[in-house]
Amino acid sequence: MEWLDPQNRTIESLQTHTGISKPAMYTEKHQEDHSLSLFFNSLQEEQAGKYTCKGIYADSQFLNKSVTIDTIIGITWDNAPPNQYPILGEDFSIMCKVRARPSPSVDWLYNGELIKTNDHYIINAYSLTISKVQESDDGIYTCRASVQTTGELQERLIRVEVHTRPSIEEISSPIDLVEGENANIECKAIGKPSPTFSWIKTLTKQNLSITDRFGVDPITGVLTIINVNREDSGEYQCRAGNAAGIATANIQVNVIVKPKIMEFLNKTVVQHNDTDIVCKAFGRPPPVVVFRKLTADRQYQMGSQPQDNRLIMTNKVNEASWETIGILSIHNAIIKDDGLYECVAKNMGGVAYKNGHLTVEYPPTFRNMANITIYSWEQRPVNLTCTAESIPNATIYWEKHNEKIEGDDAIRVIGSGPTSTLEVYPKDYRYYTIYKCIATNLHGSRKHLIELKEAKRPSELLNAKIIEQTATSMKFDLVPPMSPDLPIETISVEYRIYPLQNWNQAQNRTWSVGSLYVVDKLKPLTNYEFRFAARNDVGLSNWGTYLQQTTPSKTVPNEPKILTASDAKYEQSTFNNQYELSWLTPPDNGEPIDMYRIKYCQTRQVSGEWEVLNDTCLEDKSQQGRTRHYLKGLSSDTFYRVELQAHNIMGYSKAGVATFRTNRGKSATFANMNSRCSFDPT
Template identity: 45%
Template sequence: MGELRKSLPLPSISVFIALLLCCCSLIELTQAQQPILEIYPKQEVQRKPVGKSMILTCRPTVPDRGLVADLQWKDNANNTIPPKPIGRNQPPMYTETLPGDSLALMITSLSSEMGGIYYCTASYANSEILVKGVTIKTYVAITWTNAPESQYPTLGQDYVVMCEVKADPNPTIDWLRNGDPIRTTNEKYVVQTNGLLIRNVQESDEGIYTCRAAVIETGELLERTIRVEVFIQPVIVSLPVNLEAIEGKSFAANCTATGKPVPEISWIRDATQLNVATADRFQVNPQTGLVTISSVSQEDYGTYTCLAKNKAGVVDQKTKLNVLVRPHIYELYNVTGSRTKEVAITCRAKGRPAPAITFRRWGSEEEYTSGQQDDDPRINLETDFDEERGESTGTLRIAKAERADDGLYQCIARNKGSDAFKTGHITVEFAPDFSHMKDLPPVFSWEQRKANLSCLAMGIPNATIEWYFNGRKIKDQFDTNLKIVGTGPRSDLIVHPVTRQYYTGYKCIATNIHGSAEHDMQLKEARVPDFVSEAKPSQLTATTMTFDIRGPPTELGLPILAFSVQYKEALNPDWSSAFNRSWTPDSPYIVEGLRPQTEYSFRFAARNQVGLGNWGVNQQQSTPRRSAPEEPKPLHNPIQHDKEEPVVVSPYSDHFELRWGVPADNGEPIDKYQIKYCPGIKVSGTWTELEKSCNSVEVVETTSFEMTHLEGNTYYRIELKAHNAIGYSSPASIIMKTTRGESDSANNNLGTLLYSAGFNSGVGALHKRLFTTTTTTTATSTTTITSITTATTTIITLATTISITLLSVLASMLV
């Protein structure tokens, strides 16, 4: 090149370049005007996977498209490919004219036989044939022919994780586990043509395996994710060798098996080789292995097989079902014996196995043991068994029987199947006995009233009773004033005491085959009570008088039914106009309606069934002058802990109903009650009221009052006074504590400080009070006064009290 530059003059080089550019322009012009066919896509070789669809478009590139004719496609056998027939099924290959004078080759599903050279041909200007070829090369894409996405090897066995793949050209396969490549350098994993071999599968081999296929020639890469879950063969872990069921009762047994997945359980009766789930009276739960029999029959006896099955395998195990026959007591007779003699009761029963027999007294849970009883050597239990026949006999023997041995006895027959019960009676005969009547009081009569003397003889067999009067049989005396009703074991003697001679002793004699007994009874004449021993006043008011009364020294056999009093003003000498009052012996002896400052005369008497006794214990007592009412008594039950003051606990946190009894008015009617209630605290054992926080209420014509708007968990001292025209009574006082309310748990430092200083915990709620309300209620008006000043003073006073108290506590701690 350098030599050329040296040989040519500089102007010649310029000319050469100009000529070269001119030639290029001529070539381009020539090509632009030459008609050709172009195939899209433009690659001369088209690689497509089998089974896919494709389109090849042939487009003429000519100066005048109107001169193009016979545009068509030829297949790999040089046959013209026709267009799609109208109204017919779509062929695998056809042509279709596209807008812009292009012809498309449509292949709906490419097969390997369709590979080869395809030509697009046309004529131009009826003089030039245009041809353009394209090569279609087919290949088989990666296809999973046998690669399930979930596979289940069995524990302890070799297993091939299947991954069969088809491709052309042949693919290369590698494996990943949980995202990491699997090393096949050890003997655990072996890559095979059809999958990955895992030797001696364990649960640790579970995971996500990836089968990866690659075709180097086509660059295709495809992954198959396979979840490997290790299955475990069933193992029957719980099935007794022998089972026992009770005839006529329900039965259940479990065949428990483990495995993965959970095995399905079935029961097979060996004698018939039938699944019992289809039999009457049987039910089987295949998940739990529970078999139930609604009512066991003796025919259910035999051998059964439990089958446990899952996808990993099947196992079975046999068991034998023994049917137990419940005991049946077929003989137990009532027996009779005599006192001090031997008596025996026998019980016979059947069952399999032969039942054990024992006895117990009716109503007792304690059973007799075989042989002689430790606590009573007189009693012996004898038993006998016949296992071959399934029969048992039990005999309870009692030597030297006593009356206490008489009664019901329960025979119990027991085996593994169940218990059977039957009750028999042992009768112990004995001579008549009157010991139960020895403490009975005498019989009383008066004013010739008929009296009933009853005689009841205990004895087996029943005794015959005869009555005696003055040493002779009454039935032989033919006395119309003596009438016998019944001859045993109970007999009544009706006595009509028309004269005093009938008030005397009577005898009844009872007799049976074992002996006789007699009992003496007394008929006495009753009288009215004697004088009252004492009656003295214990409490005086202007209008009432309470007495303590002590009855007569002797009651003459009949109880006192009432005490009576007659009273009149002492200035009145006539007792016929006196007032009368009676009380039962167990009631308070209160005389009411007296006049104040008046002297009265009193006399007392006692009453029984006969009548009223003589008046006695005459005395005179004066009532005091009119005065304020007596102290009312609250009707509440306080609770006292140790030496603390008794406290009435309200069941509510914000209200309390105060109730009281009406006191004596002392000569003037009570017109109202005054109630005062104040919150307070205890400091060093001394009750301190917060006076500024007190409420005072007056009520009339009621004996109750509901206190409202109270603080929760707070102590209140309540004073109650009754009022009449004279004045107020002395106050009745109680301490009441409200319960803790929902909002009281949030009490802040004030309540906490009070409590920690040893005060009553209820005071802690008082710091929430902002106003003090004093309410006075009468029959006609209600006045409510609210004072901010009083509230402020109350808070200051409370704060001062708390401060002083805390200082005192701190000082005592320092000392």
């Protein structure tokens, strides 16, 4: 017996099979009943068909019997990826190729709703086509297969994510970078999924992600350039790509070269001539070049200067060589033009500075030397100094009586310019004369006169008179002598009791000129004689301008002078409940002051006059030696009149009077005031 396949080929017996694994189908003979079985190792769809068992009996009788095998195949997903990605705006087919036997029927669902063919969806044999994909087409689609004869049903969930092609945001171009600095260039794009970035240099097609000075962040799209150089100028291309496609944008990069001053030379010009100060600078773009004198606050402006039309500033620009020549033209140069100038070159990349000097040469001048007279006396040596300003420095020599000073042992010349000093020992009247300082340089000669005069002691005072007296003091009005050679420094007085004392027993006092001329600690009812003298650097004048005066008898003190902050009708107190009263100690008129009496009353102005409210008056007393007293417990925003009297054994003085007003607002606390002012050193 043997088995034949549908093509009438004999099927191999397992006993005759030589392979290691079993064949797809084979026969096997059973010894018990001598039957021959056909085995399928793993039945496949293509093995379906009619199989025939054939036998020969007694070598002459042929026997056969056939059996038909029909295969049933379960639902199989041949091409149905679980994640599929259409592109926004394009047609897309969601693949779902399914196989089964008997053949399956397929339908589609979206969000649980059955899909039917329409303008947007087309159901094909192995796919669902979406026309012009929209973002709303994102979601989960169900591919459902069923076999009616077997009742089998299976579903395949497919996640559809709509991708969008990258789109690069507009980039402002060109972009200016500064040579020598680090720079970042941004490239932003949108797309789904988020695009990744790369950069190339358009001309060289160089991938900038793999170069030393360049760095590309593939996520953010930032191109980083380390230490920008001039060769980095040119066009760059940003590329943004995702699964949906690639977008590109070209960007022009300009490299700004910082300004550099190539030449700024010192210059010399002769006074009243014209000259140009020139500064050459390089940069990209060519810089603007301006000047500033270092002694000035502002730079010069282009063109003629409003405050000085002698100065004109211009620029000559060469775009090809990236060079600018700045020129400051000076017409009719004068001495004040001399000095340091700053050249300033500026473009978008930065600023460069360089200093240069303009020297204005001019003949000697004594413009800073005053016309003074030098004094000497008693053959005292003096120095006559002469300083000439000029460029170049001047040479100086001296003349006396129109003859060059040489070989005189009483005169020594120290220095020959630009400063020279004449050391003079005036041993007789001939040396008191006019000396001529003569300064010379290649541009001219100038002279300066210095007079040496003999100084003398002052003459007597022009006038002296007594303007105020007390029992113990005299106050004088003194008029110093007129037009002395040297200024009066002090005035002295000698005084004696006349006629009991001679001048050898006299007392004296010295005042500086312009001070109060007062002699105190005199005796009451005593006749004094006074004489006066003035002093300058030479010495004291003769004593003169004699005065005799008898001091009055002892009496009450003079009226105290109350100190106020101003000459207004009243003083404003800084406190709302107190007032600080201060005064000057008056002359005591022969007997010491032992106390002060203070009376203060509220007052008011009626028709321009002050009216005292008598029922408000209070009195205080202050001890001897004090010149300050606080009036406390006052009403706020109130006018007060205060009277101050000094007392000695002879009685009370006339009252010094003042008016004040307390503060309206809140003042410092009484406790704080006391802690600050509780000790009075007077």
